[in-house]
Every structure is written in C-alpha cells, then in structure tokens.
Amino acid sequence: MDGNWNSKVFVTQYKGGSLDESTKELVFNKTPPPDKWEYMYYESKFAINLNYFPKRIQKIVPPTDSRHRPDQRHLEEGNITMAAKEKDRLEVKQRKVRKYRE
Numbered sequence: 001m002d003g004n005w006n007s008k009v010f011v012t013q014y015k016g017g018s019l020d021e022s023t024k025e026l027v028f029n030k031t032p033p034p035d036k037w038e039y040m041y042y043e044s045k046f047a048i049n050l051n052y053f054p055k056r057i058q059k060i061v062p063p064t065d066s067r068h069r070p071d072q073r074h075l076e077e078g079n080i081t082m083a084a085k086e087k088d089r090l091e092v093k094q095r096k097v098r099k100y101r102e
Helices: 045-050 070-076 080-101
Strands: 008-011 025-029
Touching: 070 080
Parallel strands: none
Antiparallel strands: 008 025
C-alpha cells in the first residue's frame, strides 16, 4: 500500500519478489466536500446522507423519528438562522407544556 490516508491510497502487487508498478491500483481517493459543508457540522457527504429523508418514506417512519424535526432539516440545508429560530420555538413550546403539567 502507498499513499496518504487523507488524500489517495494505492495498492501495488508483488511479482517475482518486487513491486510491479503496472498493477498499481487506486483504492481510495478523497472527494471534495459538498457545498456549504462548513454549515453542516463539517460532516462528510456520507455522514450527511445517513440522515437523508426522501419524501417516499416520510409518511412511513414514525412521527417520533428525528428526521421529522424542522430544526434538523434547516441545519442540514445550511440555513442556520431558521434552524435557530425553530429550535427556540420548540424549546418555548416544551417549557409551556412542562409548566402546564406542573
């Protein structure tokens, strides 16, 4: 193996007791981050896709699924201002419910 863990990694086979450069194969190549990734917690595209929420499954998953959270959706879209407003709205609502229960 040859390369750098954060850019490119190659694998080369041994033939006849030495490396055969003609067998050098690229096995990892760092991909550029998505646009606005600094607003997405600096996560990789893979990590962002773990929380992908296509319309076809939105009615199937339970309403308690965190992917339904509007503040989460805004954060993933890079809209930090709307995410903060939505989170504040939810927290105020939770405080009112808690006070009512007490």
